[in-house]
Amino acid sequence: MNLWVAGARPRTLPAAVVPVLVGTGAAFRDNGEWNHGIVIWRAIAALIVSLAIQIGTNYANDYSDGVKGTDAADRVGPVRLVGSGLKPPGAVKRAALLSFAVAGVAGFALAAAVSWWLLLVGAASFLAGWFYTGGPRPYGYAGFGELFVFVFFGLVAAIGSTYVNTEEITGLSIAVAVPVGALATALLVVNNLRDIPSDTRAGKRTLAVRIGDARTRWVYFALMLIPFLMLPFIAGLARIGAVVAFVALPSARKPVQTVLEGAKGPRLIPVLGATGRVQLIYGVLLAVGMALSEL
Numbered sequence: 001m002n003l004w005v006a007g008a009r010p011r012t013l014p015a016a017v018v019p020v021l022v023g024t025g026a027a028f029r030d031n032g033e034w035n036h037g038i039v040i041w042r043a044i045a046a047l048i049v050s051l052a053i054q055i056g057t058n059y060a061n062d063y064s065d066g067v068k069g070t071d072a073a074d075r076v077g078p079v080r081l082v083g084s085g086l087k088p089p090g091a092v093k094r095a096a097l098l099s100f101a102v103a104g105v106a107g108f109a110l111a112a113a114v115s116w117w118l119l120l121v122g123a124a125s126f127l128a129g130w131f132y133t134g135g136p137r138p139y140g141y142a143g144f145g146e147l148f149v150f151v152f153f154g155l156v157a158a159i160g161s162t163y164v165n166t167e168e169i170t171g172l173s174i175a176v177a178v179p180v181g182a183l184a185t186a187l188l189v190v191n192n193l194r195d196i197p198s199d200t201r202a203g204k205r206t207l208a209v210r211i212g213d214a215r216t217r218w219v220y221f222a223l224m225l226i227p228f229l230m231l232p233f234i235a236g237l238a239r240i241g242a243v244v245a246f247v248a249l250p251s252a253r254k255p256v257q258t259v260l261e262g263a264k265g266p267r268l269i270p271v272l273g274a275t276g277r278v279q280l281i282y283g284v285l286l287a288v289g290m291a292l293s294e295l
Contacts, residue, residue, distance in 0.1 A: 004095065007081040009058045014276040015153050015184040016054035018283030020047045022180050023161025025287030026173045026239075042113065042164045048106040049122070050157050056099030057129035061140075063092040064133040070202045100126050114164050121156060128152050143207040145192070146185050154181015172237045176286065179227030179234075183279040186223035189216060190259065190275055194268040217259050224252050224275070227282055234286075241289035248282040 024043045059081075064070075066082020067089050081087040104122065111118040128148050132140040139148060155177045162173035192199065192208035193216045199209050208216040228249055234242040255274035263271065 003079070003081060003086050006079045007059060007062055007087070007092065007095070008055045011273045011276050012058060012187060013051065013054060014280040014283070015149075015187055016050040016157070017047065018183065018279050019153060019157030019177070019180045020050050020161045021283050021287040022176045022290075023158040023163075023173060024165060025290040026158075026170065026176050027162045027165035028291040038165050042110060043161070045106045045110050046161045046164050049103045049110070050161075052099045052103035052106070053125050053129055054153075056096045056103065056126075057132060059092055059096035059099060060130050061133045063089055063096055064135075064138065066092070068133075070133070070199075070204055096130075100129070110164050114167060118160075118164070121160060125152055125156065140206065141204045143205055143210045146188055146207050149188050150181040150185045153184035154178065172234070172239060172290075175230065175234050175237060176290075179230045179286075180283065182223045182226040183275070183282065186220055187272065187275050187279070189220045189223060190255075190268060190271050193217065193220065193259070194265065194272075197265075217262075220259050221256055224256050224278070228252075231286075234290075239290045239293045241291075241293035242286055244289035245282050245286040247285055248278055251281055252278045 020043070024038060024046070027038055062081050062083070066080060070083075079086065081092050082089050103126070107118065107122040111122070128151075131138055132145060132148065139145065155174075158177035158180045159169055159173045163169055189208065192206040193213070195204075195206070196208050196213060196216070199206050207219075211219070228246065231243055231245055251274070255271045255278065258267065258271050258274075
């Protein structure tokens with residue numbers, strides 16, 4: 001695999017795609033008439049923004065952890081460009097900034113068409129992406145990474161994707177943002193669960209390090225369960241088709257079982273990919289189910 005592609009961490013990208021799909025599905029209304037419920041170019045622009053921010057955040061994380069020496073040679077997990085010496089820090093930093101710039105261009109177009117206050121949301125997203133591990137006091141090192149992922153890759157991304165199409169913040173968009181945020185947070189939780197030993201040695205006080213191995217596993221289980229518990233509520237908001245997302249439930253069994261059975265180190269690497277697949281299957285089915293409810 002190309003090193004730059006590997007450094008973008010493709011397994012984490014469902015966290016960027018799913019909130020846009022689900023938020024756009026929540027915007028599908030008025031008997032499914034595209035010209036009323038969805039503005040296609042805005043949906044595409046929102047997807048570009050979300051993907052570019054996710055990739056930029058991944059590169060920024062790679063850069064900051066690399067220059068701080070957090071990514072030791074014995075680290076288990078996806079390739080790190082700076083920590084492994086595969087790319088110079090300056091090049092990875094420029095890749096992060098370029099990704100944020102792409103998001104900025106698409107976001108500016110959305111702000112011009114919808115509302116200029118979206119620029120503030122975009123700026124907050126960029127800062128959250130950079131200071132996750134960057135700066136003198138990175139919040140990811142203090143145990144707040146999960147909270148920010150839930151907010152920005154759940155609430156902000158899903159509600160924002162509805163808003164750029166409908167120019168409204170709806171109850172449905174808020175409801176669907178919760179399971180989306182839970183699944184995105186589950187990705188980070190299992191990643192940090194795997195890294196507890198190396199993060200502890202590096203002084204990185206993630207939530208997993210703070211609460212310990214056993215409690216982190218139950219947090220992961222809860223985050224994987226919440227999306228399915230939310231489906232009856234979402235269906236109750238006149239979107240009965242949302243229940244089709246229950247089809248994703250069997251795909252969640254293996255990663256949850258692996259985590260609860262105590263898998264460690266390299267055995268948790270496939271769980272990251274499996275969690276991303278659950279998120280993608282759930283998100284696609286939920287978005288399609290909500291859209292079809294309006295036809």
